[in-house]
Amino acid sequence: MVNFDYWTPTRLVFGKDVVREKLVETMRPLGKRVLMTYGGGSIKKIGLYDLVKDLLKDFEIFELPGIEPNPKYDPSVLEGVRICKEQKIDVILAVGGGSVLDCSKAIAAGAYYDGEAWDLISYKVKAQKALPIVDIITLAATGSEYDCGGVITNTAINDKRGYMNALLYPVASFMDPTYTFTVPAKHTAAGTADAINHMMEQYFCASPNDISDGFLETLIKTLMKWVSVAMKEPDNYEARAELMYACTFGCNGILAMGTGGSGWPMHAIEHALSAYYDITHGVGLAIITPRWMKHVLSEKTMERFVKFGKNIYGITEGTDKEIAEQVIDRTYKFFESIDIPMHLREVGIDESRVGEMAHHVASIDHLENCPFAPLSEQDIAEIVTASL
Amino acid sequence: MVNFDYWTPTRLVFGKDVVREKLVETMRPLGKRVLMTYGGGSIKKIGLYDLVKDLLKDFEIFELPGIEPNPKYDPSVLEGVRICKEQKIDVILAVGGGSVLDCSKAIAAGAYYDGEAWDLISYKVKAQKALPIVDIITLAATGSEYDCGGVITNTAINDKRGYMNALLYPVASFMDPTYTFTVPAKHTAAGTADAINHMMEQYFCASPNDISDGFLETLIKTLMKWVSVAMKEPDNYEARAELMYACTFGCNGILAMGTGGSGWPMHAIEHALSAYYDITHGVGLAIITPRWMKHVLSEKTMERFVKFGKNIYGITEGTDKEIAEQVIDRTYKFFESIDIPMHLREVGIDESRVGEMAHHVASIDHLENCPFAPLSEQDIAEIVTASL
Numbered sequence: 001m002v003n004f005d006y007w008t009p010t011r012l013v014f015g016k017d018v019v020r021e022k023l024v025e026t027m028r029p030l031g032k033r034v035l036m037t038y039g040g041g042s043i044k045k046i047g048l049y050d051l052v053k054d055l056l057k058d059f060e061i062f063e064l065p066g067i068e069p070n071p072k073y074d075p076s077v078l079e080g081v082r083i084c085k086e087q088k089i090d091v092i093l094a095v096g097g098g099s100v101l102d103c104s105k106a107i108a109a110g111a112y113y114d115g116e117a118w119d120l121i122s123y124k125v126k127a128q129k130a131l132p133i134v135d136i137i138t139l140a141a142t143g144s145e146y147d148c149g150g151v152i153t154n155t156a157i158n159d160k161r162g163y164m165n166a167l168l169y170p171v172a173s174f175m176d177p178t179y180t181f182t183v184p185a186k187h188t189a190a191g192t193a194d195a196i197n198h199m200m201e202q203y204f205c206a207s208p209n210d211i212s213d214g215f216l217e218t219l220i221k222t223l224m225k226w227v228s229v230a231m232k233e234p235d236n237y238e239a240r241a242e243l244m245y246a247c248t249f250g251c252n253g254i255l256a257m258g259t260g261g262s263g264w265p266m267h268a269i270e271h272a273l274s275a276y277y278d279i280t281h282g283v284g285l286a287i288i289t290p291r292w293m294k295h296v297l298s299e300k301t302m303e304r305f306v307k308f309g310k311n312i313y314g315i316t317e318g319t320d321k322e323i324a325e326q327v328i329d330r331t332y333k334f335f336e337s338i339d340i341p342m343h344l345r346e347v348g349i350d351e352s353r354v355g356e357m358a359h360h361v362a363s364i365d366h367l368e369n370c371p372f373a374p375l376s377e378q379d380i381a382e383i384v385t386a387s388l
Numbered sequence: 389m390v391n392f393d394y395w396t397p398t399r400l401v402f403g404k405d406v407v408r409e410k411l412v413e414t415m416r417p418l419g420k421r422v423l424m425t426y427g428g429g430s431i432k433k434i435g436l437y438d439l440v441k442d443l444l445k446d447f448e449i450f451e452l453p454g455i456e457p458n459p460k461y462d463p464s465v466l467e468g469v470r471i472c473k474e475q476k477i478d479v480i481l482a483v484g485g486g487s488v489l490d491c492s493k494a495i496a497a498g499a500y501y502d503g504e505a506w507d508l509i510s511y512k513v514k515a516q517k518a519l520p521i522v523d524i525i526t527l528a529a530t531g532s533e534y535d536c537g538g539v540i541t542n543t544a545i546n547d548k549r550g551y552m553n554a555l556l557y558p559v560a561s562f563m564d565p566t567y568t569f570t571v572p573a574k575h576t577a578a579g580t581a582d583a584i585n586h587m588m589e590q591y592f593c594a595s596p597n598d599i600s601d602g603f604l605e606t607l608i609k610t611l612m613k614w615v616s617v618a619m620k621e622p623d624n625y626e627a628r629a630e631l632m633y634a635c636t637f638g639c640n641g642i643l644a645m646g647t648g649g650s651g652w653p654m655h656a657i658e659h660a661l662s663a664y665y666d667i668t669h670g671v672g673l674a675i676i677t678p679r680w681m682k683h684v685l686s687e688k689t690m691e692r693f694v695k696f697g698k699n700i701y702g703i704t705e706g707t708d709k710e711i712a713e714q715v716i717d718r719t720y721k722f723f724e725s726i727d728i729p730m731h732l733r734e735v736g737i738d739e740s741r742v743g744e745m746a747h748h749v750a751s752i753d754h755l756e757n758c759p760f761a762p763l764s765e766q767d768i769a770e771i772v773t774a775s776l
Contacts, residue, residue, distance in 0.1 A: 257400075
């Protein structure tokens, strides 16, 4: 087992009506001046916007609406930082999905930094202080509600960067599955695909132990089981709750305890796709996953595929190679079964910029160092090409 | 899924040599005046005492040695509180097993309380402030290193009380599996039995969900697999690491997320046994477990037994009733296989005080409210009698 140093101080407040019951008491000690961040307005449709404004009527609320999927440095992060500085904000309340929360984390760090906030996101400078964040999560997907990282896209330089800083753990994350009842089937599928990929990155690209493997297998099976239920019965509480709860563990390190972490190669590749083409992150990941698997399957990597096949899909027959190949096939078919378009062309990506994207990934993410299956620039280009 | 509110802010620093690498930087911001608590001296035999004293040579260290298994209110808690108050202690460093840490938590709370510390432990008064605690754990068992509770025995009134307070999460827990290499086989078995029972209490006595079930099954199987390896090969790092890591999750609530918690009936009964007879907690639990199972098996509870049998023991043949009975039998045999004496008489308990103990448990723990299988005073007496 590999040494680890784990810390996740976020409080998870989970269940029906928890916002009404506990938001005010949670916000009170953090200050009066609140920046409320949100996305395209779905929180207004479900009544959450009004509920929050009503609950926080004793607070002074400033708003940053319109945060995009694949949240953008310009305008969203910059605008948020400006408001925080000008209005002397005490606390950020992020209401929405992972994009809103990721953006809010960048704002929280930028609020105390005199230079360009991109310095912090790109790790040129390490943030030393950040505003506290509370969130109400409305999409089961990224796990941002339980980690200290985020992903921000800087369109000016076609760069999509993941950054982490222990200052950025939310103080508390409110998770009421009923707020996900109105998430359309295609976003339910994409969010779940994102979460499954989080688990798979950690399952494959690490030095496994019995506990991490068991936890990861549990979560992957749970996500695979409940996503189709939630797509068919959008207001099935149990399905939404299992998805929301499972996604939470995606990125906070608990599933990598003792495994030595990994390179998250599929995420690295997908970040280039959505930086260049602004596609839905979970869709990009689902498309890449079986192609990455096929590319890295070898004698050396086969054992992991076989364990995955036995414990996730219950495959018991066949040689190791046959089981591994079935794993790839069934993973493809699983994503297809939840209506994810399984070719990049279907989401508007063609071969024209494959080389450029592969170069970009190779130069930033150093996937040649991934111990499970090192990837060169050429490998990356081949995986993207196979995904077209 | 049942609503939950989860928060565990403890940092886990896990692995070989982590004390040497990170203890000083962790202690520094917490203050100079340290109360170092420990047990019977095993930490001196393994060199840990000298290492800590050497690492903390710039600190002012006061010592509370001799903390007992089933730690006692008098003298240990009282003595620790006295030192903290007289010496204006800044931080407690607990070095040892769960007993040392449990005692240290009671001291940490008592240090800021003017009355009798028992008021805090018995919940007569809620602690409002506590000293910070850092620990170096040397026994895989209780999970105290990752929770905010403890168990203290007050021999004057034959009472053994579990208490919890969110102030009492350790700031950091150092977990180096090599410090458990010298733990004798019988304590390795008893510690593991304690941890397995933590998981079983949560598996049986709750409203399950797919994630809690999968996590609990993973941990129980991991503990069952590695305990016999660690007993045969005491310096097998992987075995010790898997045990230590699995035990950590026992009591901090992560395994009860969404399940609505439970009554922990076996722990309630065992606490009376060790309060009256000072037996090893894990041994008492192992003895009670199959008898409790047999007592509560019914049409209503059978489903949980069957799932446990399929997923823990891989039993596939037989009617539900047969599977459930096999589960009880195999659980008994598992504990027997790790050399735990499986009758209370073997640890010095006879029928003379069964009624008194049952009355004590019934009046404090209200096991008649346990939704899985309510227990009356008569039920408790029958379970203890069957365990003799």
